[in-house]
Amino acid sequence: MFNCNSLSLLNFTYYFKLSLGICMVIIPFIFLEYLVIRIIRYKEKHHKINKYFIKKRFKEFFYIVVIFLLAYTLNSVIQTPNNKCSLYANRKVISAYKDNLEVVNNSNLSDNSKKEYMDKVLTMAYDNYTKGKTTDITLKLKQEIKKEESVKVEKLNNTNNFLxxxxxxxxxxxxxxxxxxxxxxxxxxxxxxxxxxxxxxxxxxxxxxxxxxxxxxxxxxxxxxxxxxxxxxxxxxxxxxxxxxxxxxxxxxxxxxxxxxxxxxxxxxxxxxxxxxxxxxxxxxxxxxxxxxxxxxxxxxxxxxxxxxxxxxxxxxxxxxxxxxxxxxxxxxx
Ligand SMILES: [Zn+2]
Missing domain, CATH: 3.30.1380.10 (Muramoyl-pentapeptide Carboxypeptidase; domain 2)
Incomplete structure (x- = not known):
C-alpha cells in the first residue's frame, strides 16, 4: 500500500484539502450572501422583482452549486482509507513527521530502514491524533533505532568472527x-x-x-x-x-x-x-x-x-x- 512517506506530498495534500474546503464552504457562502444582498437591493430600488433579473440570479446560483458539488466529489474521492496522504494531512501528523525526520536521518540505518521508521512515525502520530493516544514518538523512535543499530553491529561482528x-x-x-x-x-x-x-x-x-x-x-x-x-x-x-x-x-x-x-x-x-x-x-x-x-x-x-x-x-x-x-x-x- 502507498504510504505517503514524504514531507512535500503531505504538505501538498494538506493544502489541497484546505482549498477543497474553501471551495465547498467559504466560496458558496460568500456568493450566496452576495446574491441575497443583490436581490434585496434590487427590490428596494424597483419595489418589485423582474422575471429576467431572477432568471439571471438562478444561473449564478447554479454555478455556486456546481463549484460545491465538484469540490465535494473530489474531496470524497481522495478521502479513501487507502489514501494515507489524505488521512495524514493534518498539522499534528505533519509536524510530528518534521520533528522526527532528523532523528531518523542521523541514524546509521539503511535507507529502507529509515523509510520504515518514518512510516512508523506517521502511524503513531495518526494514532495520537485520532485515538487520543499519548505516545512519545521521538523517545520511542530513539529507543528502537538504538536497538536496531546494536543488532546490526553484533551481526557484523559475528560475520567476521572467523576465529x-x-x-x-x-x-x-x-x-x-x-x-x-x-x-x-x-x-x-x-x-x-x-x-x-x-x-x-x-x-x-x-x-x-x-x-x-x-x-x-x-x-x-x-x-x-x-x-x-x-x-x-x-x-x-x-x-x-x-x-x-x-x-x-x-x-x-x-x-x-x-x-x-x-x-x-x-x-x-x-x-x-x-x-x-x-x-x-x-x-x-x-x-x-x-x-x-x-x-x-x-x-x-x-x-x-x-x-x-x-x-x-x-x-x-x-x-x-x-x-x-x-x-x-x-x-x-x-
Ligand atoms: Zn592462484
Missing part, C-alpha cells in the same frame, strides 16, 4: 580449528600428501557447500568478502576452479613460465583453500594487467580489507607478483 570457526571433519584433508586451516604438508614420495589428488568430482554431493570444490569455511569467507565488496560498489568474482587437480597443476607447471605456477603437489589450489579473483572497473571491464591498487579500485579495496574476513593475498610481494591470489590468513601444516 570461532572449528570443525574437525576433514574436507580434502583440511580441517579448521579456531579459525586456523590445518592441511597435510607435502612429503616427497608420499602421494597422499600431494595437493590436487583429493578434489571432489561432485562437490555438492560430497559434503561441500559450493559446486566448485572450495573448502566450506574458505568459501564462506570468500563469499562474505565479495558480498561486502559488492555492497561498497566494487565488483570482484572468484574463480569457478575451487579445487585444482594434480594433473591440471602438472599442465600449468609444464606450460607456464618458471616461478609462475607452484610445483605439482604443492599448490593450495589443490586443497580448496586458495582462489584466483577477478577484479573489475566501475564500467564493468576487467582490470588490465599492470594495474595497481589505485588504477583498479576494486583490487585496492580487496587488498585493504581481506584481513577483516580472515583472508590474505600472500603473493603481493613474491618475485612473481600475483595480486589476484587469495588464501585464508591462518594456515598450518600437520
Amino acid at each position: 570461532n570457526e572449528t570443525d574437525n571433519k576433514k574436507l580434502n584433508g583440511v580441517y579448521v580449528q579456531n579459525g586456523v586451516f590445518y592441511y597435510k604438508g607435502y612429503i616427497s614420495g608420499n602421494y597422499s600428501t600431494y595437493s590436487g589428488t583429493n578434489c571432489p568430482s561432485n562437490p555438492l554431493k560430497e559434503g561441500y557447500n559450493n559446486p566448485y570444490g572450495y573448502n566450506n569455511y574458505f568459501y564462506n569467507r570468500l563469499t562474505k568478502f565479495i558480498e561486502e565488496a559488492n555492497k561498497n560498489g566494487y565488483k570482484i568474482t572468484m574463480s569457478t576452479q575451487g579445487c585444482r587437480t594434480y594433473q591440471t597443476q602438472v599442465n600449468y607447471y609444464n606450460t607456464m613460465e618458471r616461478g609462475r605456477a607452484a610445483p605439482p603437489g604443492w599448490s593450495l589450489h589443490g586443497l580448496g583453500i586458495a582462489s584466483d579473483l577477478e577484479f573489475y572497473q566501475k564500467d564493468g571491464s576487467v582490470c588490465p594487467s599492470g594495474r595497481n591498487d589505485y588504477s583498479c579500485p576494486s583490487m585496492g579495496w580487496a587488498h585493504q580489507n581481506a584481513s577483516k574476513f580472515g583472508l590474505t593475498f600472500p603473493l603481493l610481494y613474491a618475485s612473481y607478483r600475483e595480486d589476484w591470489h587469495i588464501e585464508p590468513i591462518n594456515k598450518q601444516k600437520y
Whole structure:
C-alpha cells in the first residue's frame, strides 16, 4: 500500500484539502450572501422583482452549486482509507513527521530502514491524533533505532568472527580449528600428501557447500568478502576452479613460465583453500594487467580489507607478483 512517506506530498495534500474546503464552504457562502444582498437591493430600488433579473440570479446560483458539488466529489474521492496522504494531512501528523525526520536521518540505518521508521512515525502520530493516544514518538523512535543499530553491529561482528570457526571433519584433508586451516604438508614420495589428488568430482554431493570444490569455511569467507565488496560498489568474482587437480597443476607447471605456477603437489589450489579473483572497473571491464591498487579500485579495496574476513593475498610481494591470489590468513601444516 502507498504510504505517503514524504514531507512535500503531505504538505501538498494538506493544502489541497484546505482549498477543497474553501471551495465547498467559504466560496458558496460568500456568493450566496452576495446574491441575497443583490436581490434585496434590487427590490428596494424597483419595489418589485423582474422575471429576467431572477432568471439571471438562478444561473449564478447554479454555478455556486456546481463549484460545491465538484469540490465535494473530489474531496470524497481522495478521502479513501487507502489514501494515507489524505488521512495524514493534518498539522499534528505533519509536524510530528518534521520533528522526527532528523532523528531518523542521523541514524546509521539503511535507507529502507529509515523509510520504515518514518512510516512508523506517521502511524503513531495518526494514532495520537485520532485515538487520543499519548505516545512519545521521538523517545520511542530513539529507543528502537538504538536497538536496531546494536543488532546490526553484533551481526557484523559475528560475520567476521572467523576465529570461532572449528570443525574437525576433514574436507580434502583440511580441517579448521579456531579459525586456523590445518592441511597435510607435502612429503616427497608420499602421494597422499600431494595437493590436487583429493578434489571432489561432485562437490555438492560430497559434503561441500559450493559446486566448485572450495573448502566450506574458505568459501564462506570468500563469499562474505565479495558480498561486502559488492555492497561498497566494487565488483570482484572468484574463480569457478575451487579445487585444482594434480594433473591440471602438472599442465600449468609444464606450460607456464618458471616461478609462475607452484610445483605439482604443492599448490593450495589443490586443497580448496586458495582462489584466483577477478577484479573489475566501475564500467564493468576487467582490470588490465599492470594495474595497481589505485588504477583498479576494486583490487585496492580487496587488498585493504581481506584481513577483516580472515583472508590474505600472500603473493603481493613474491618475485612473481600475483595480486589476484587469495588464501585464508591462518594456515598450518600437520
Ligand atoms: Zn592462484
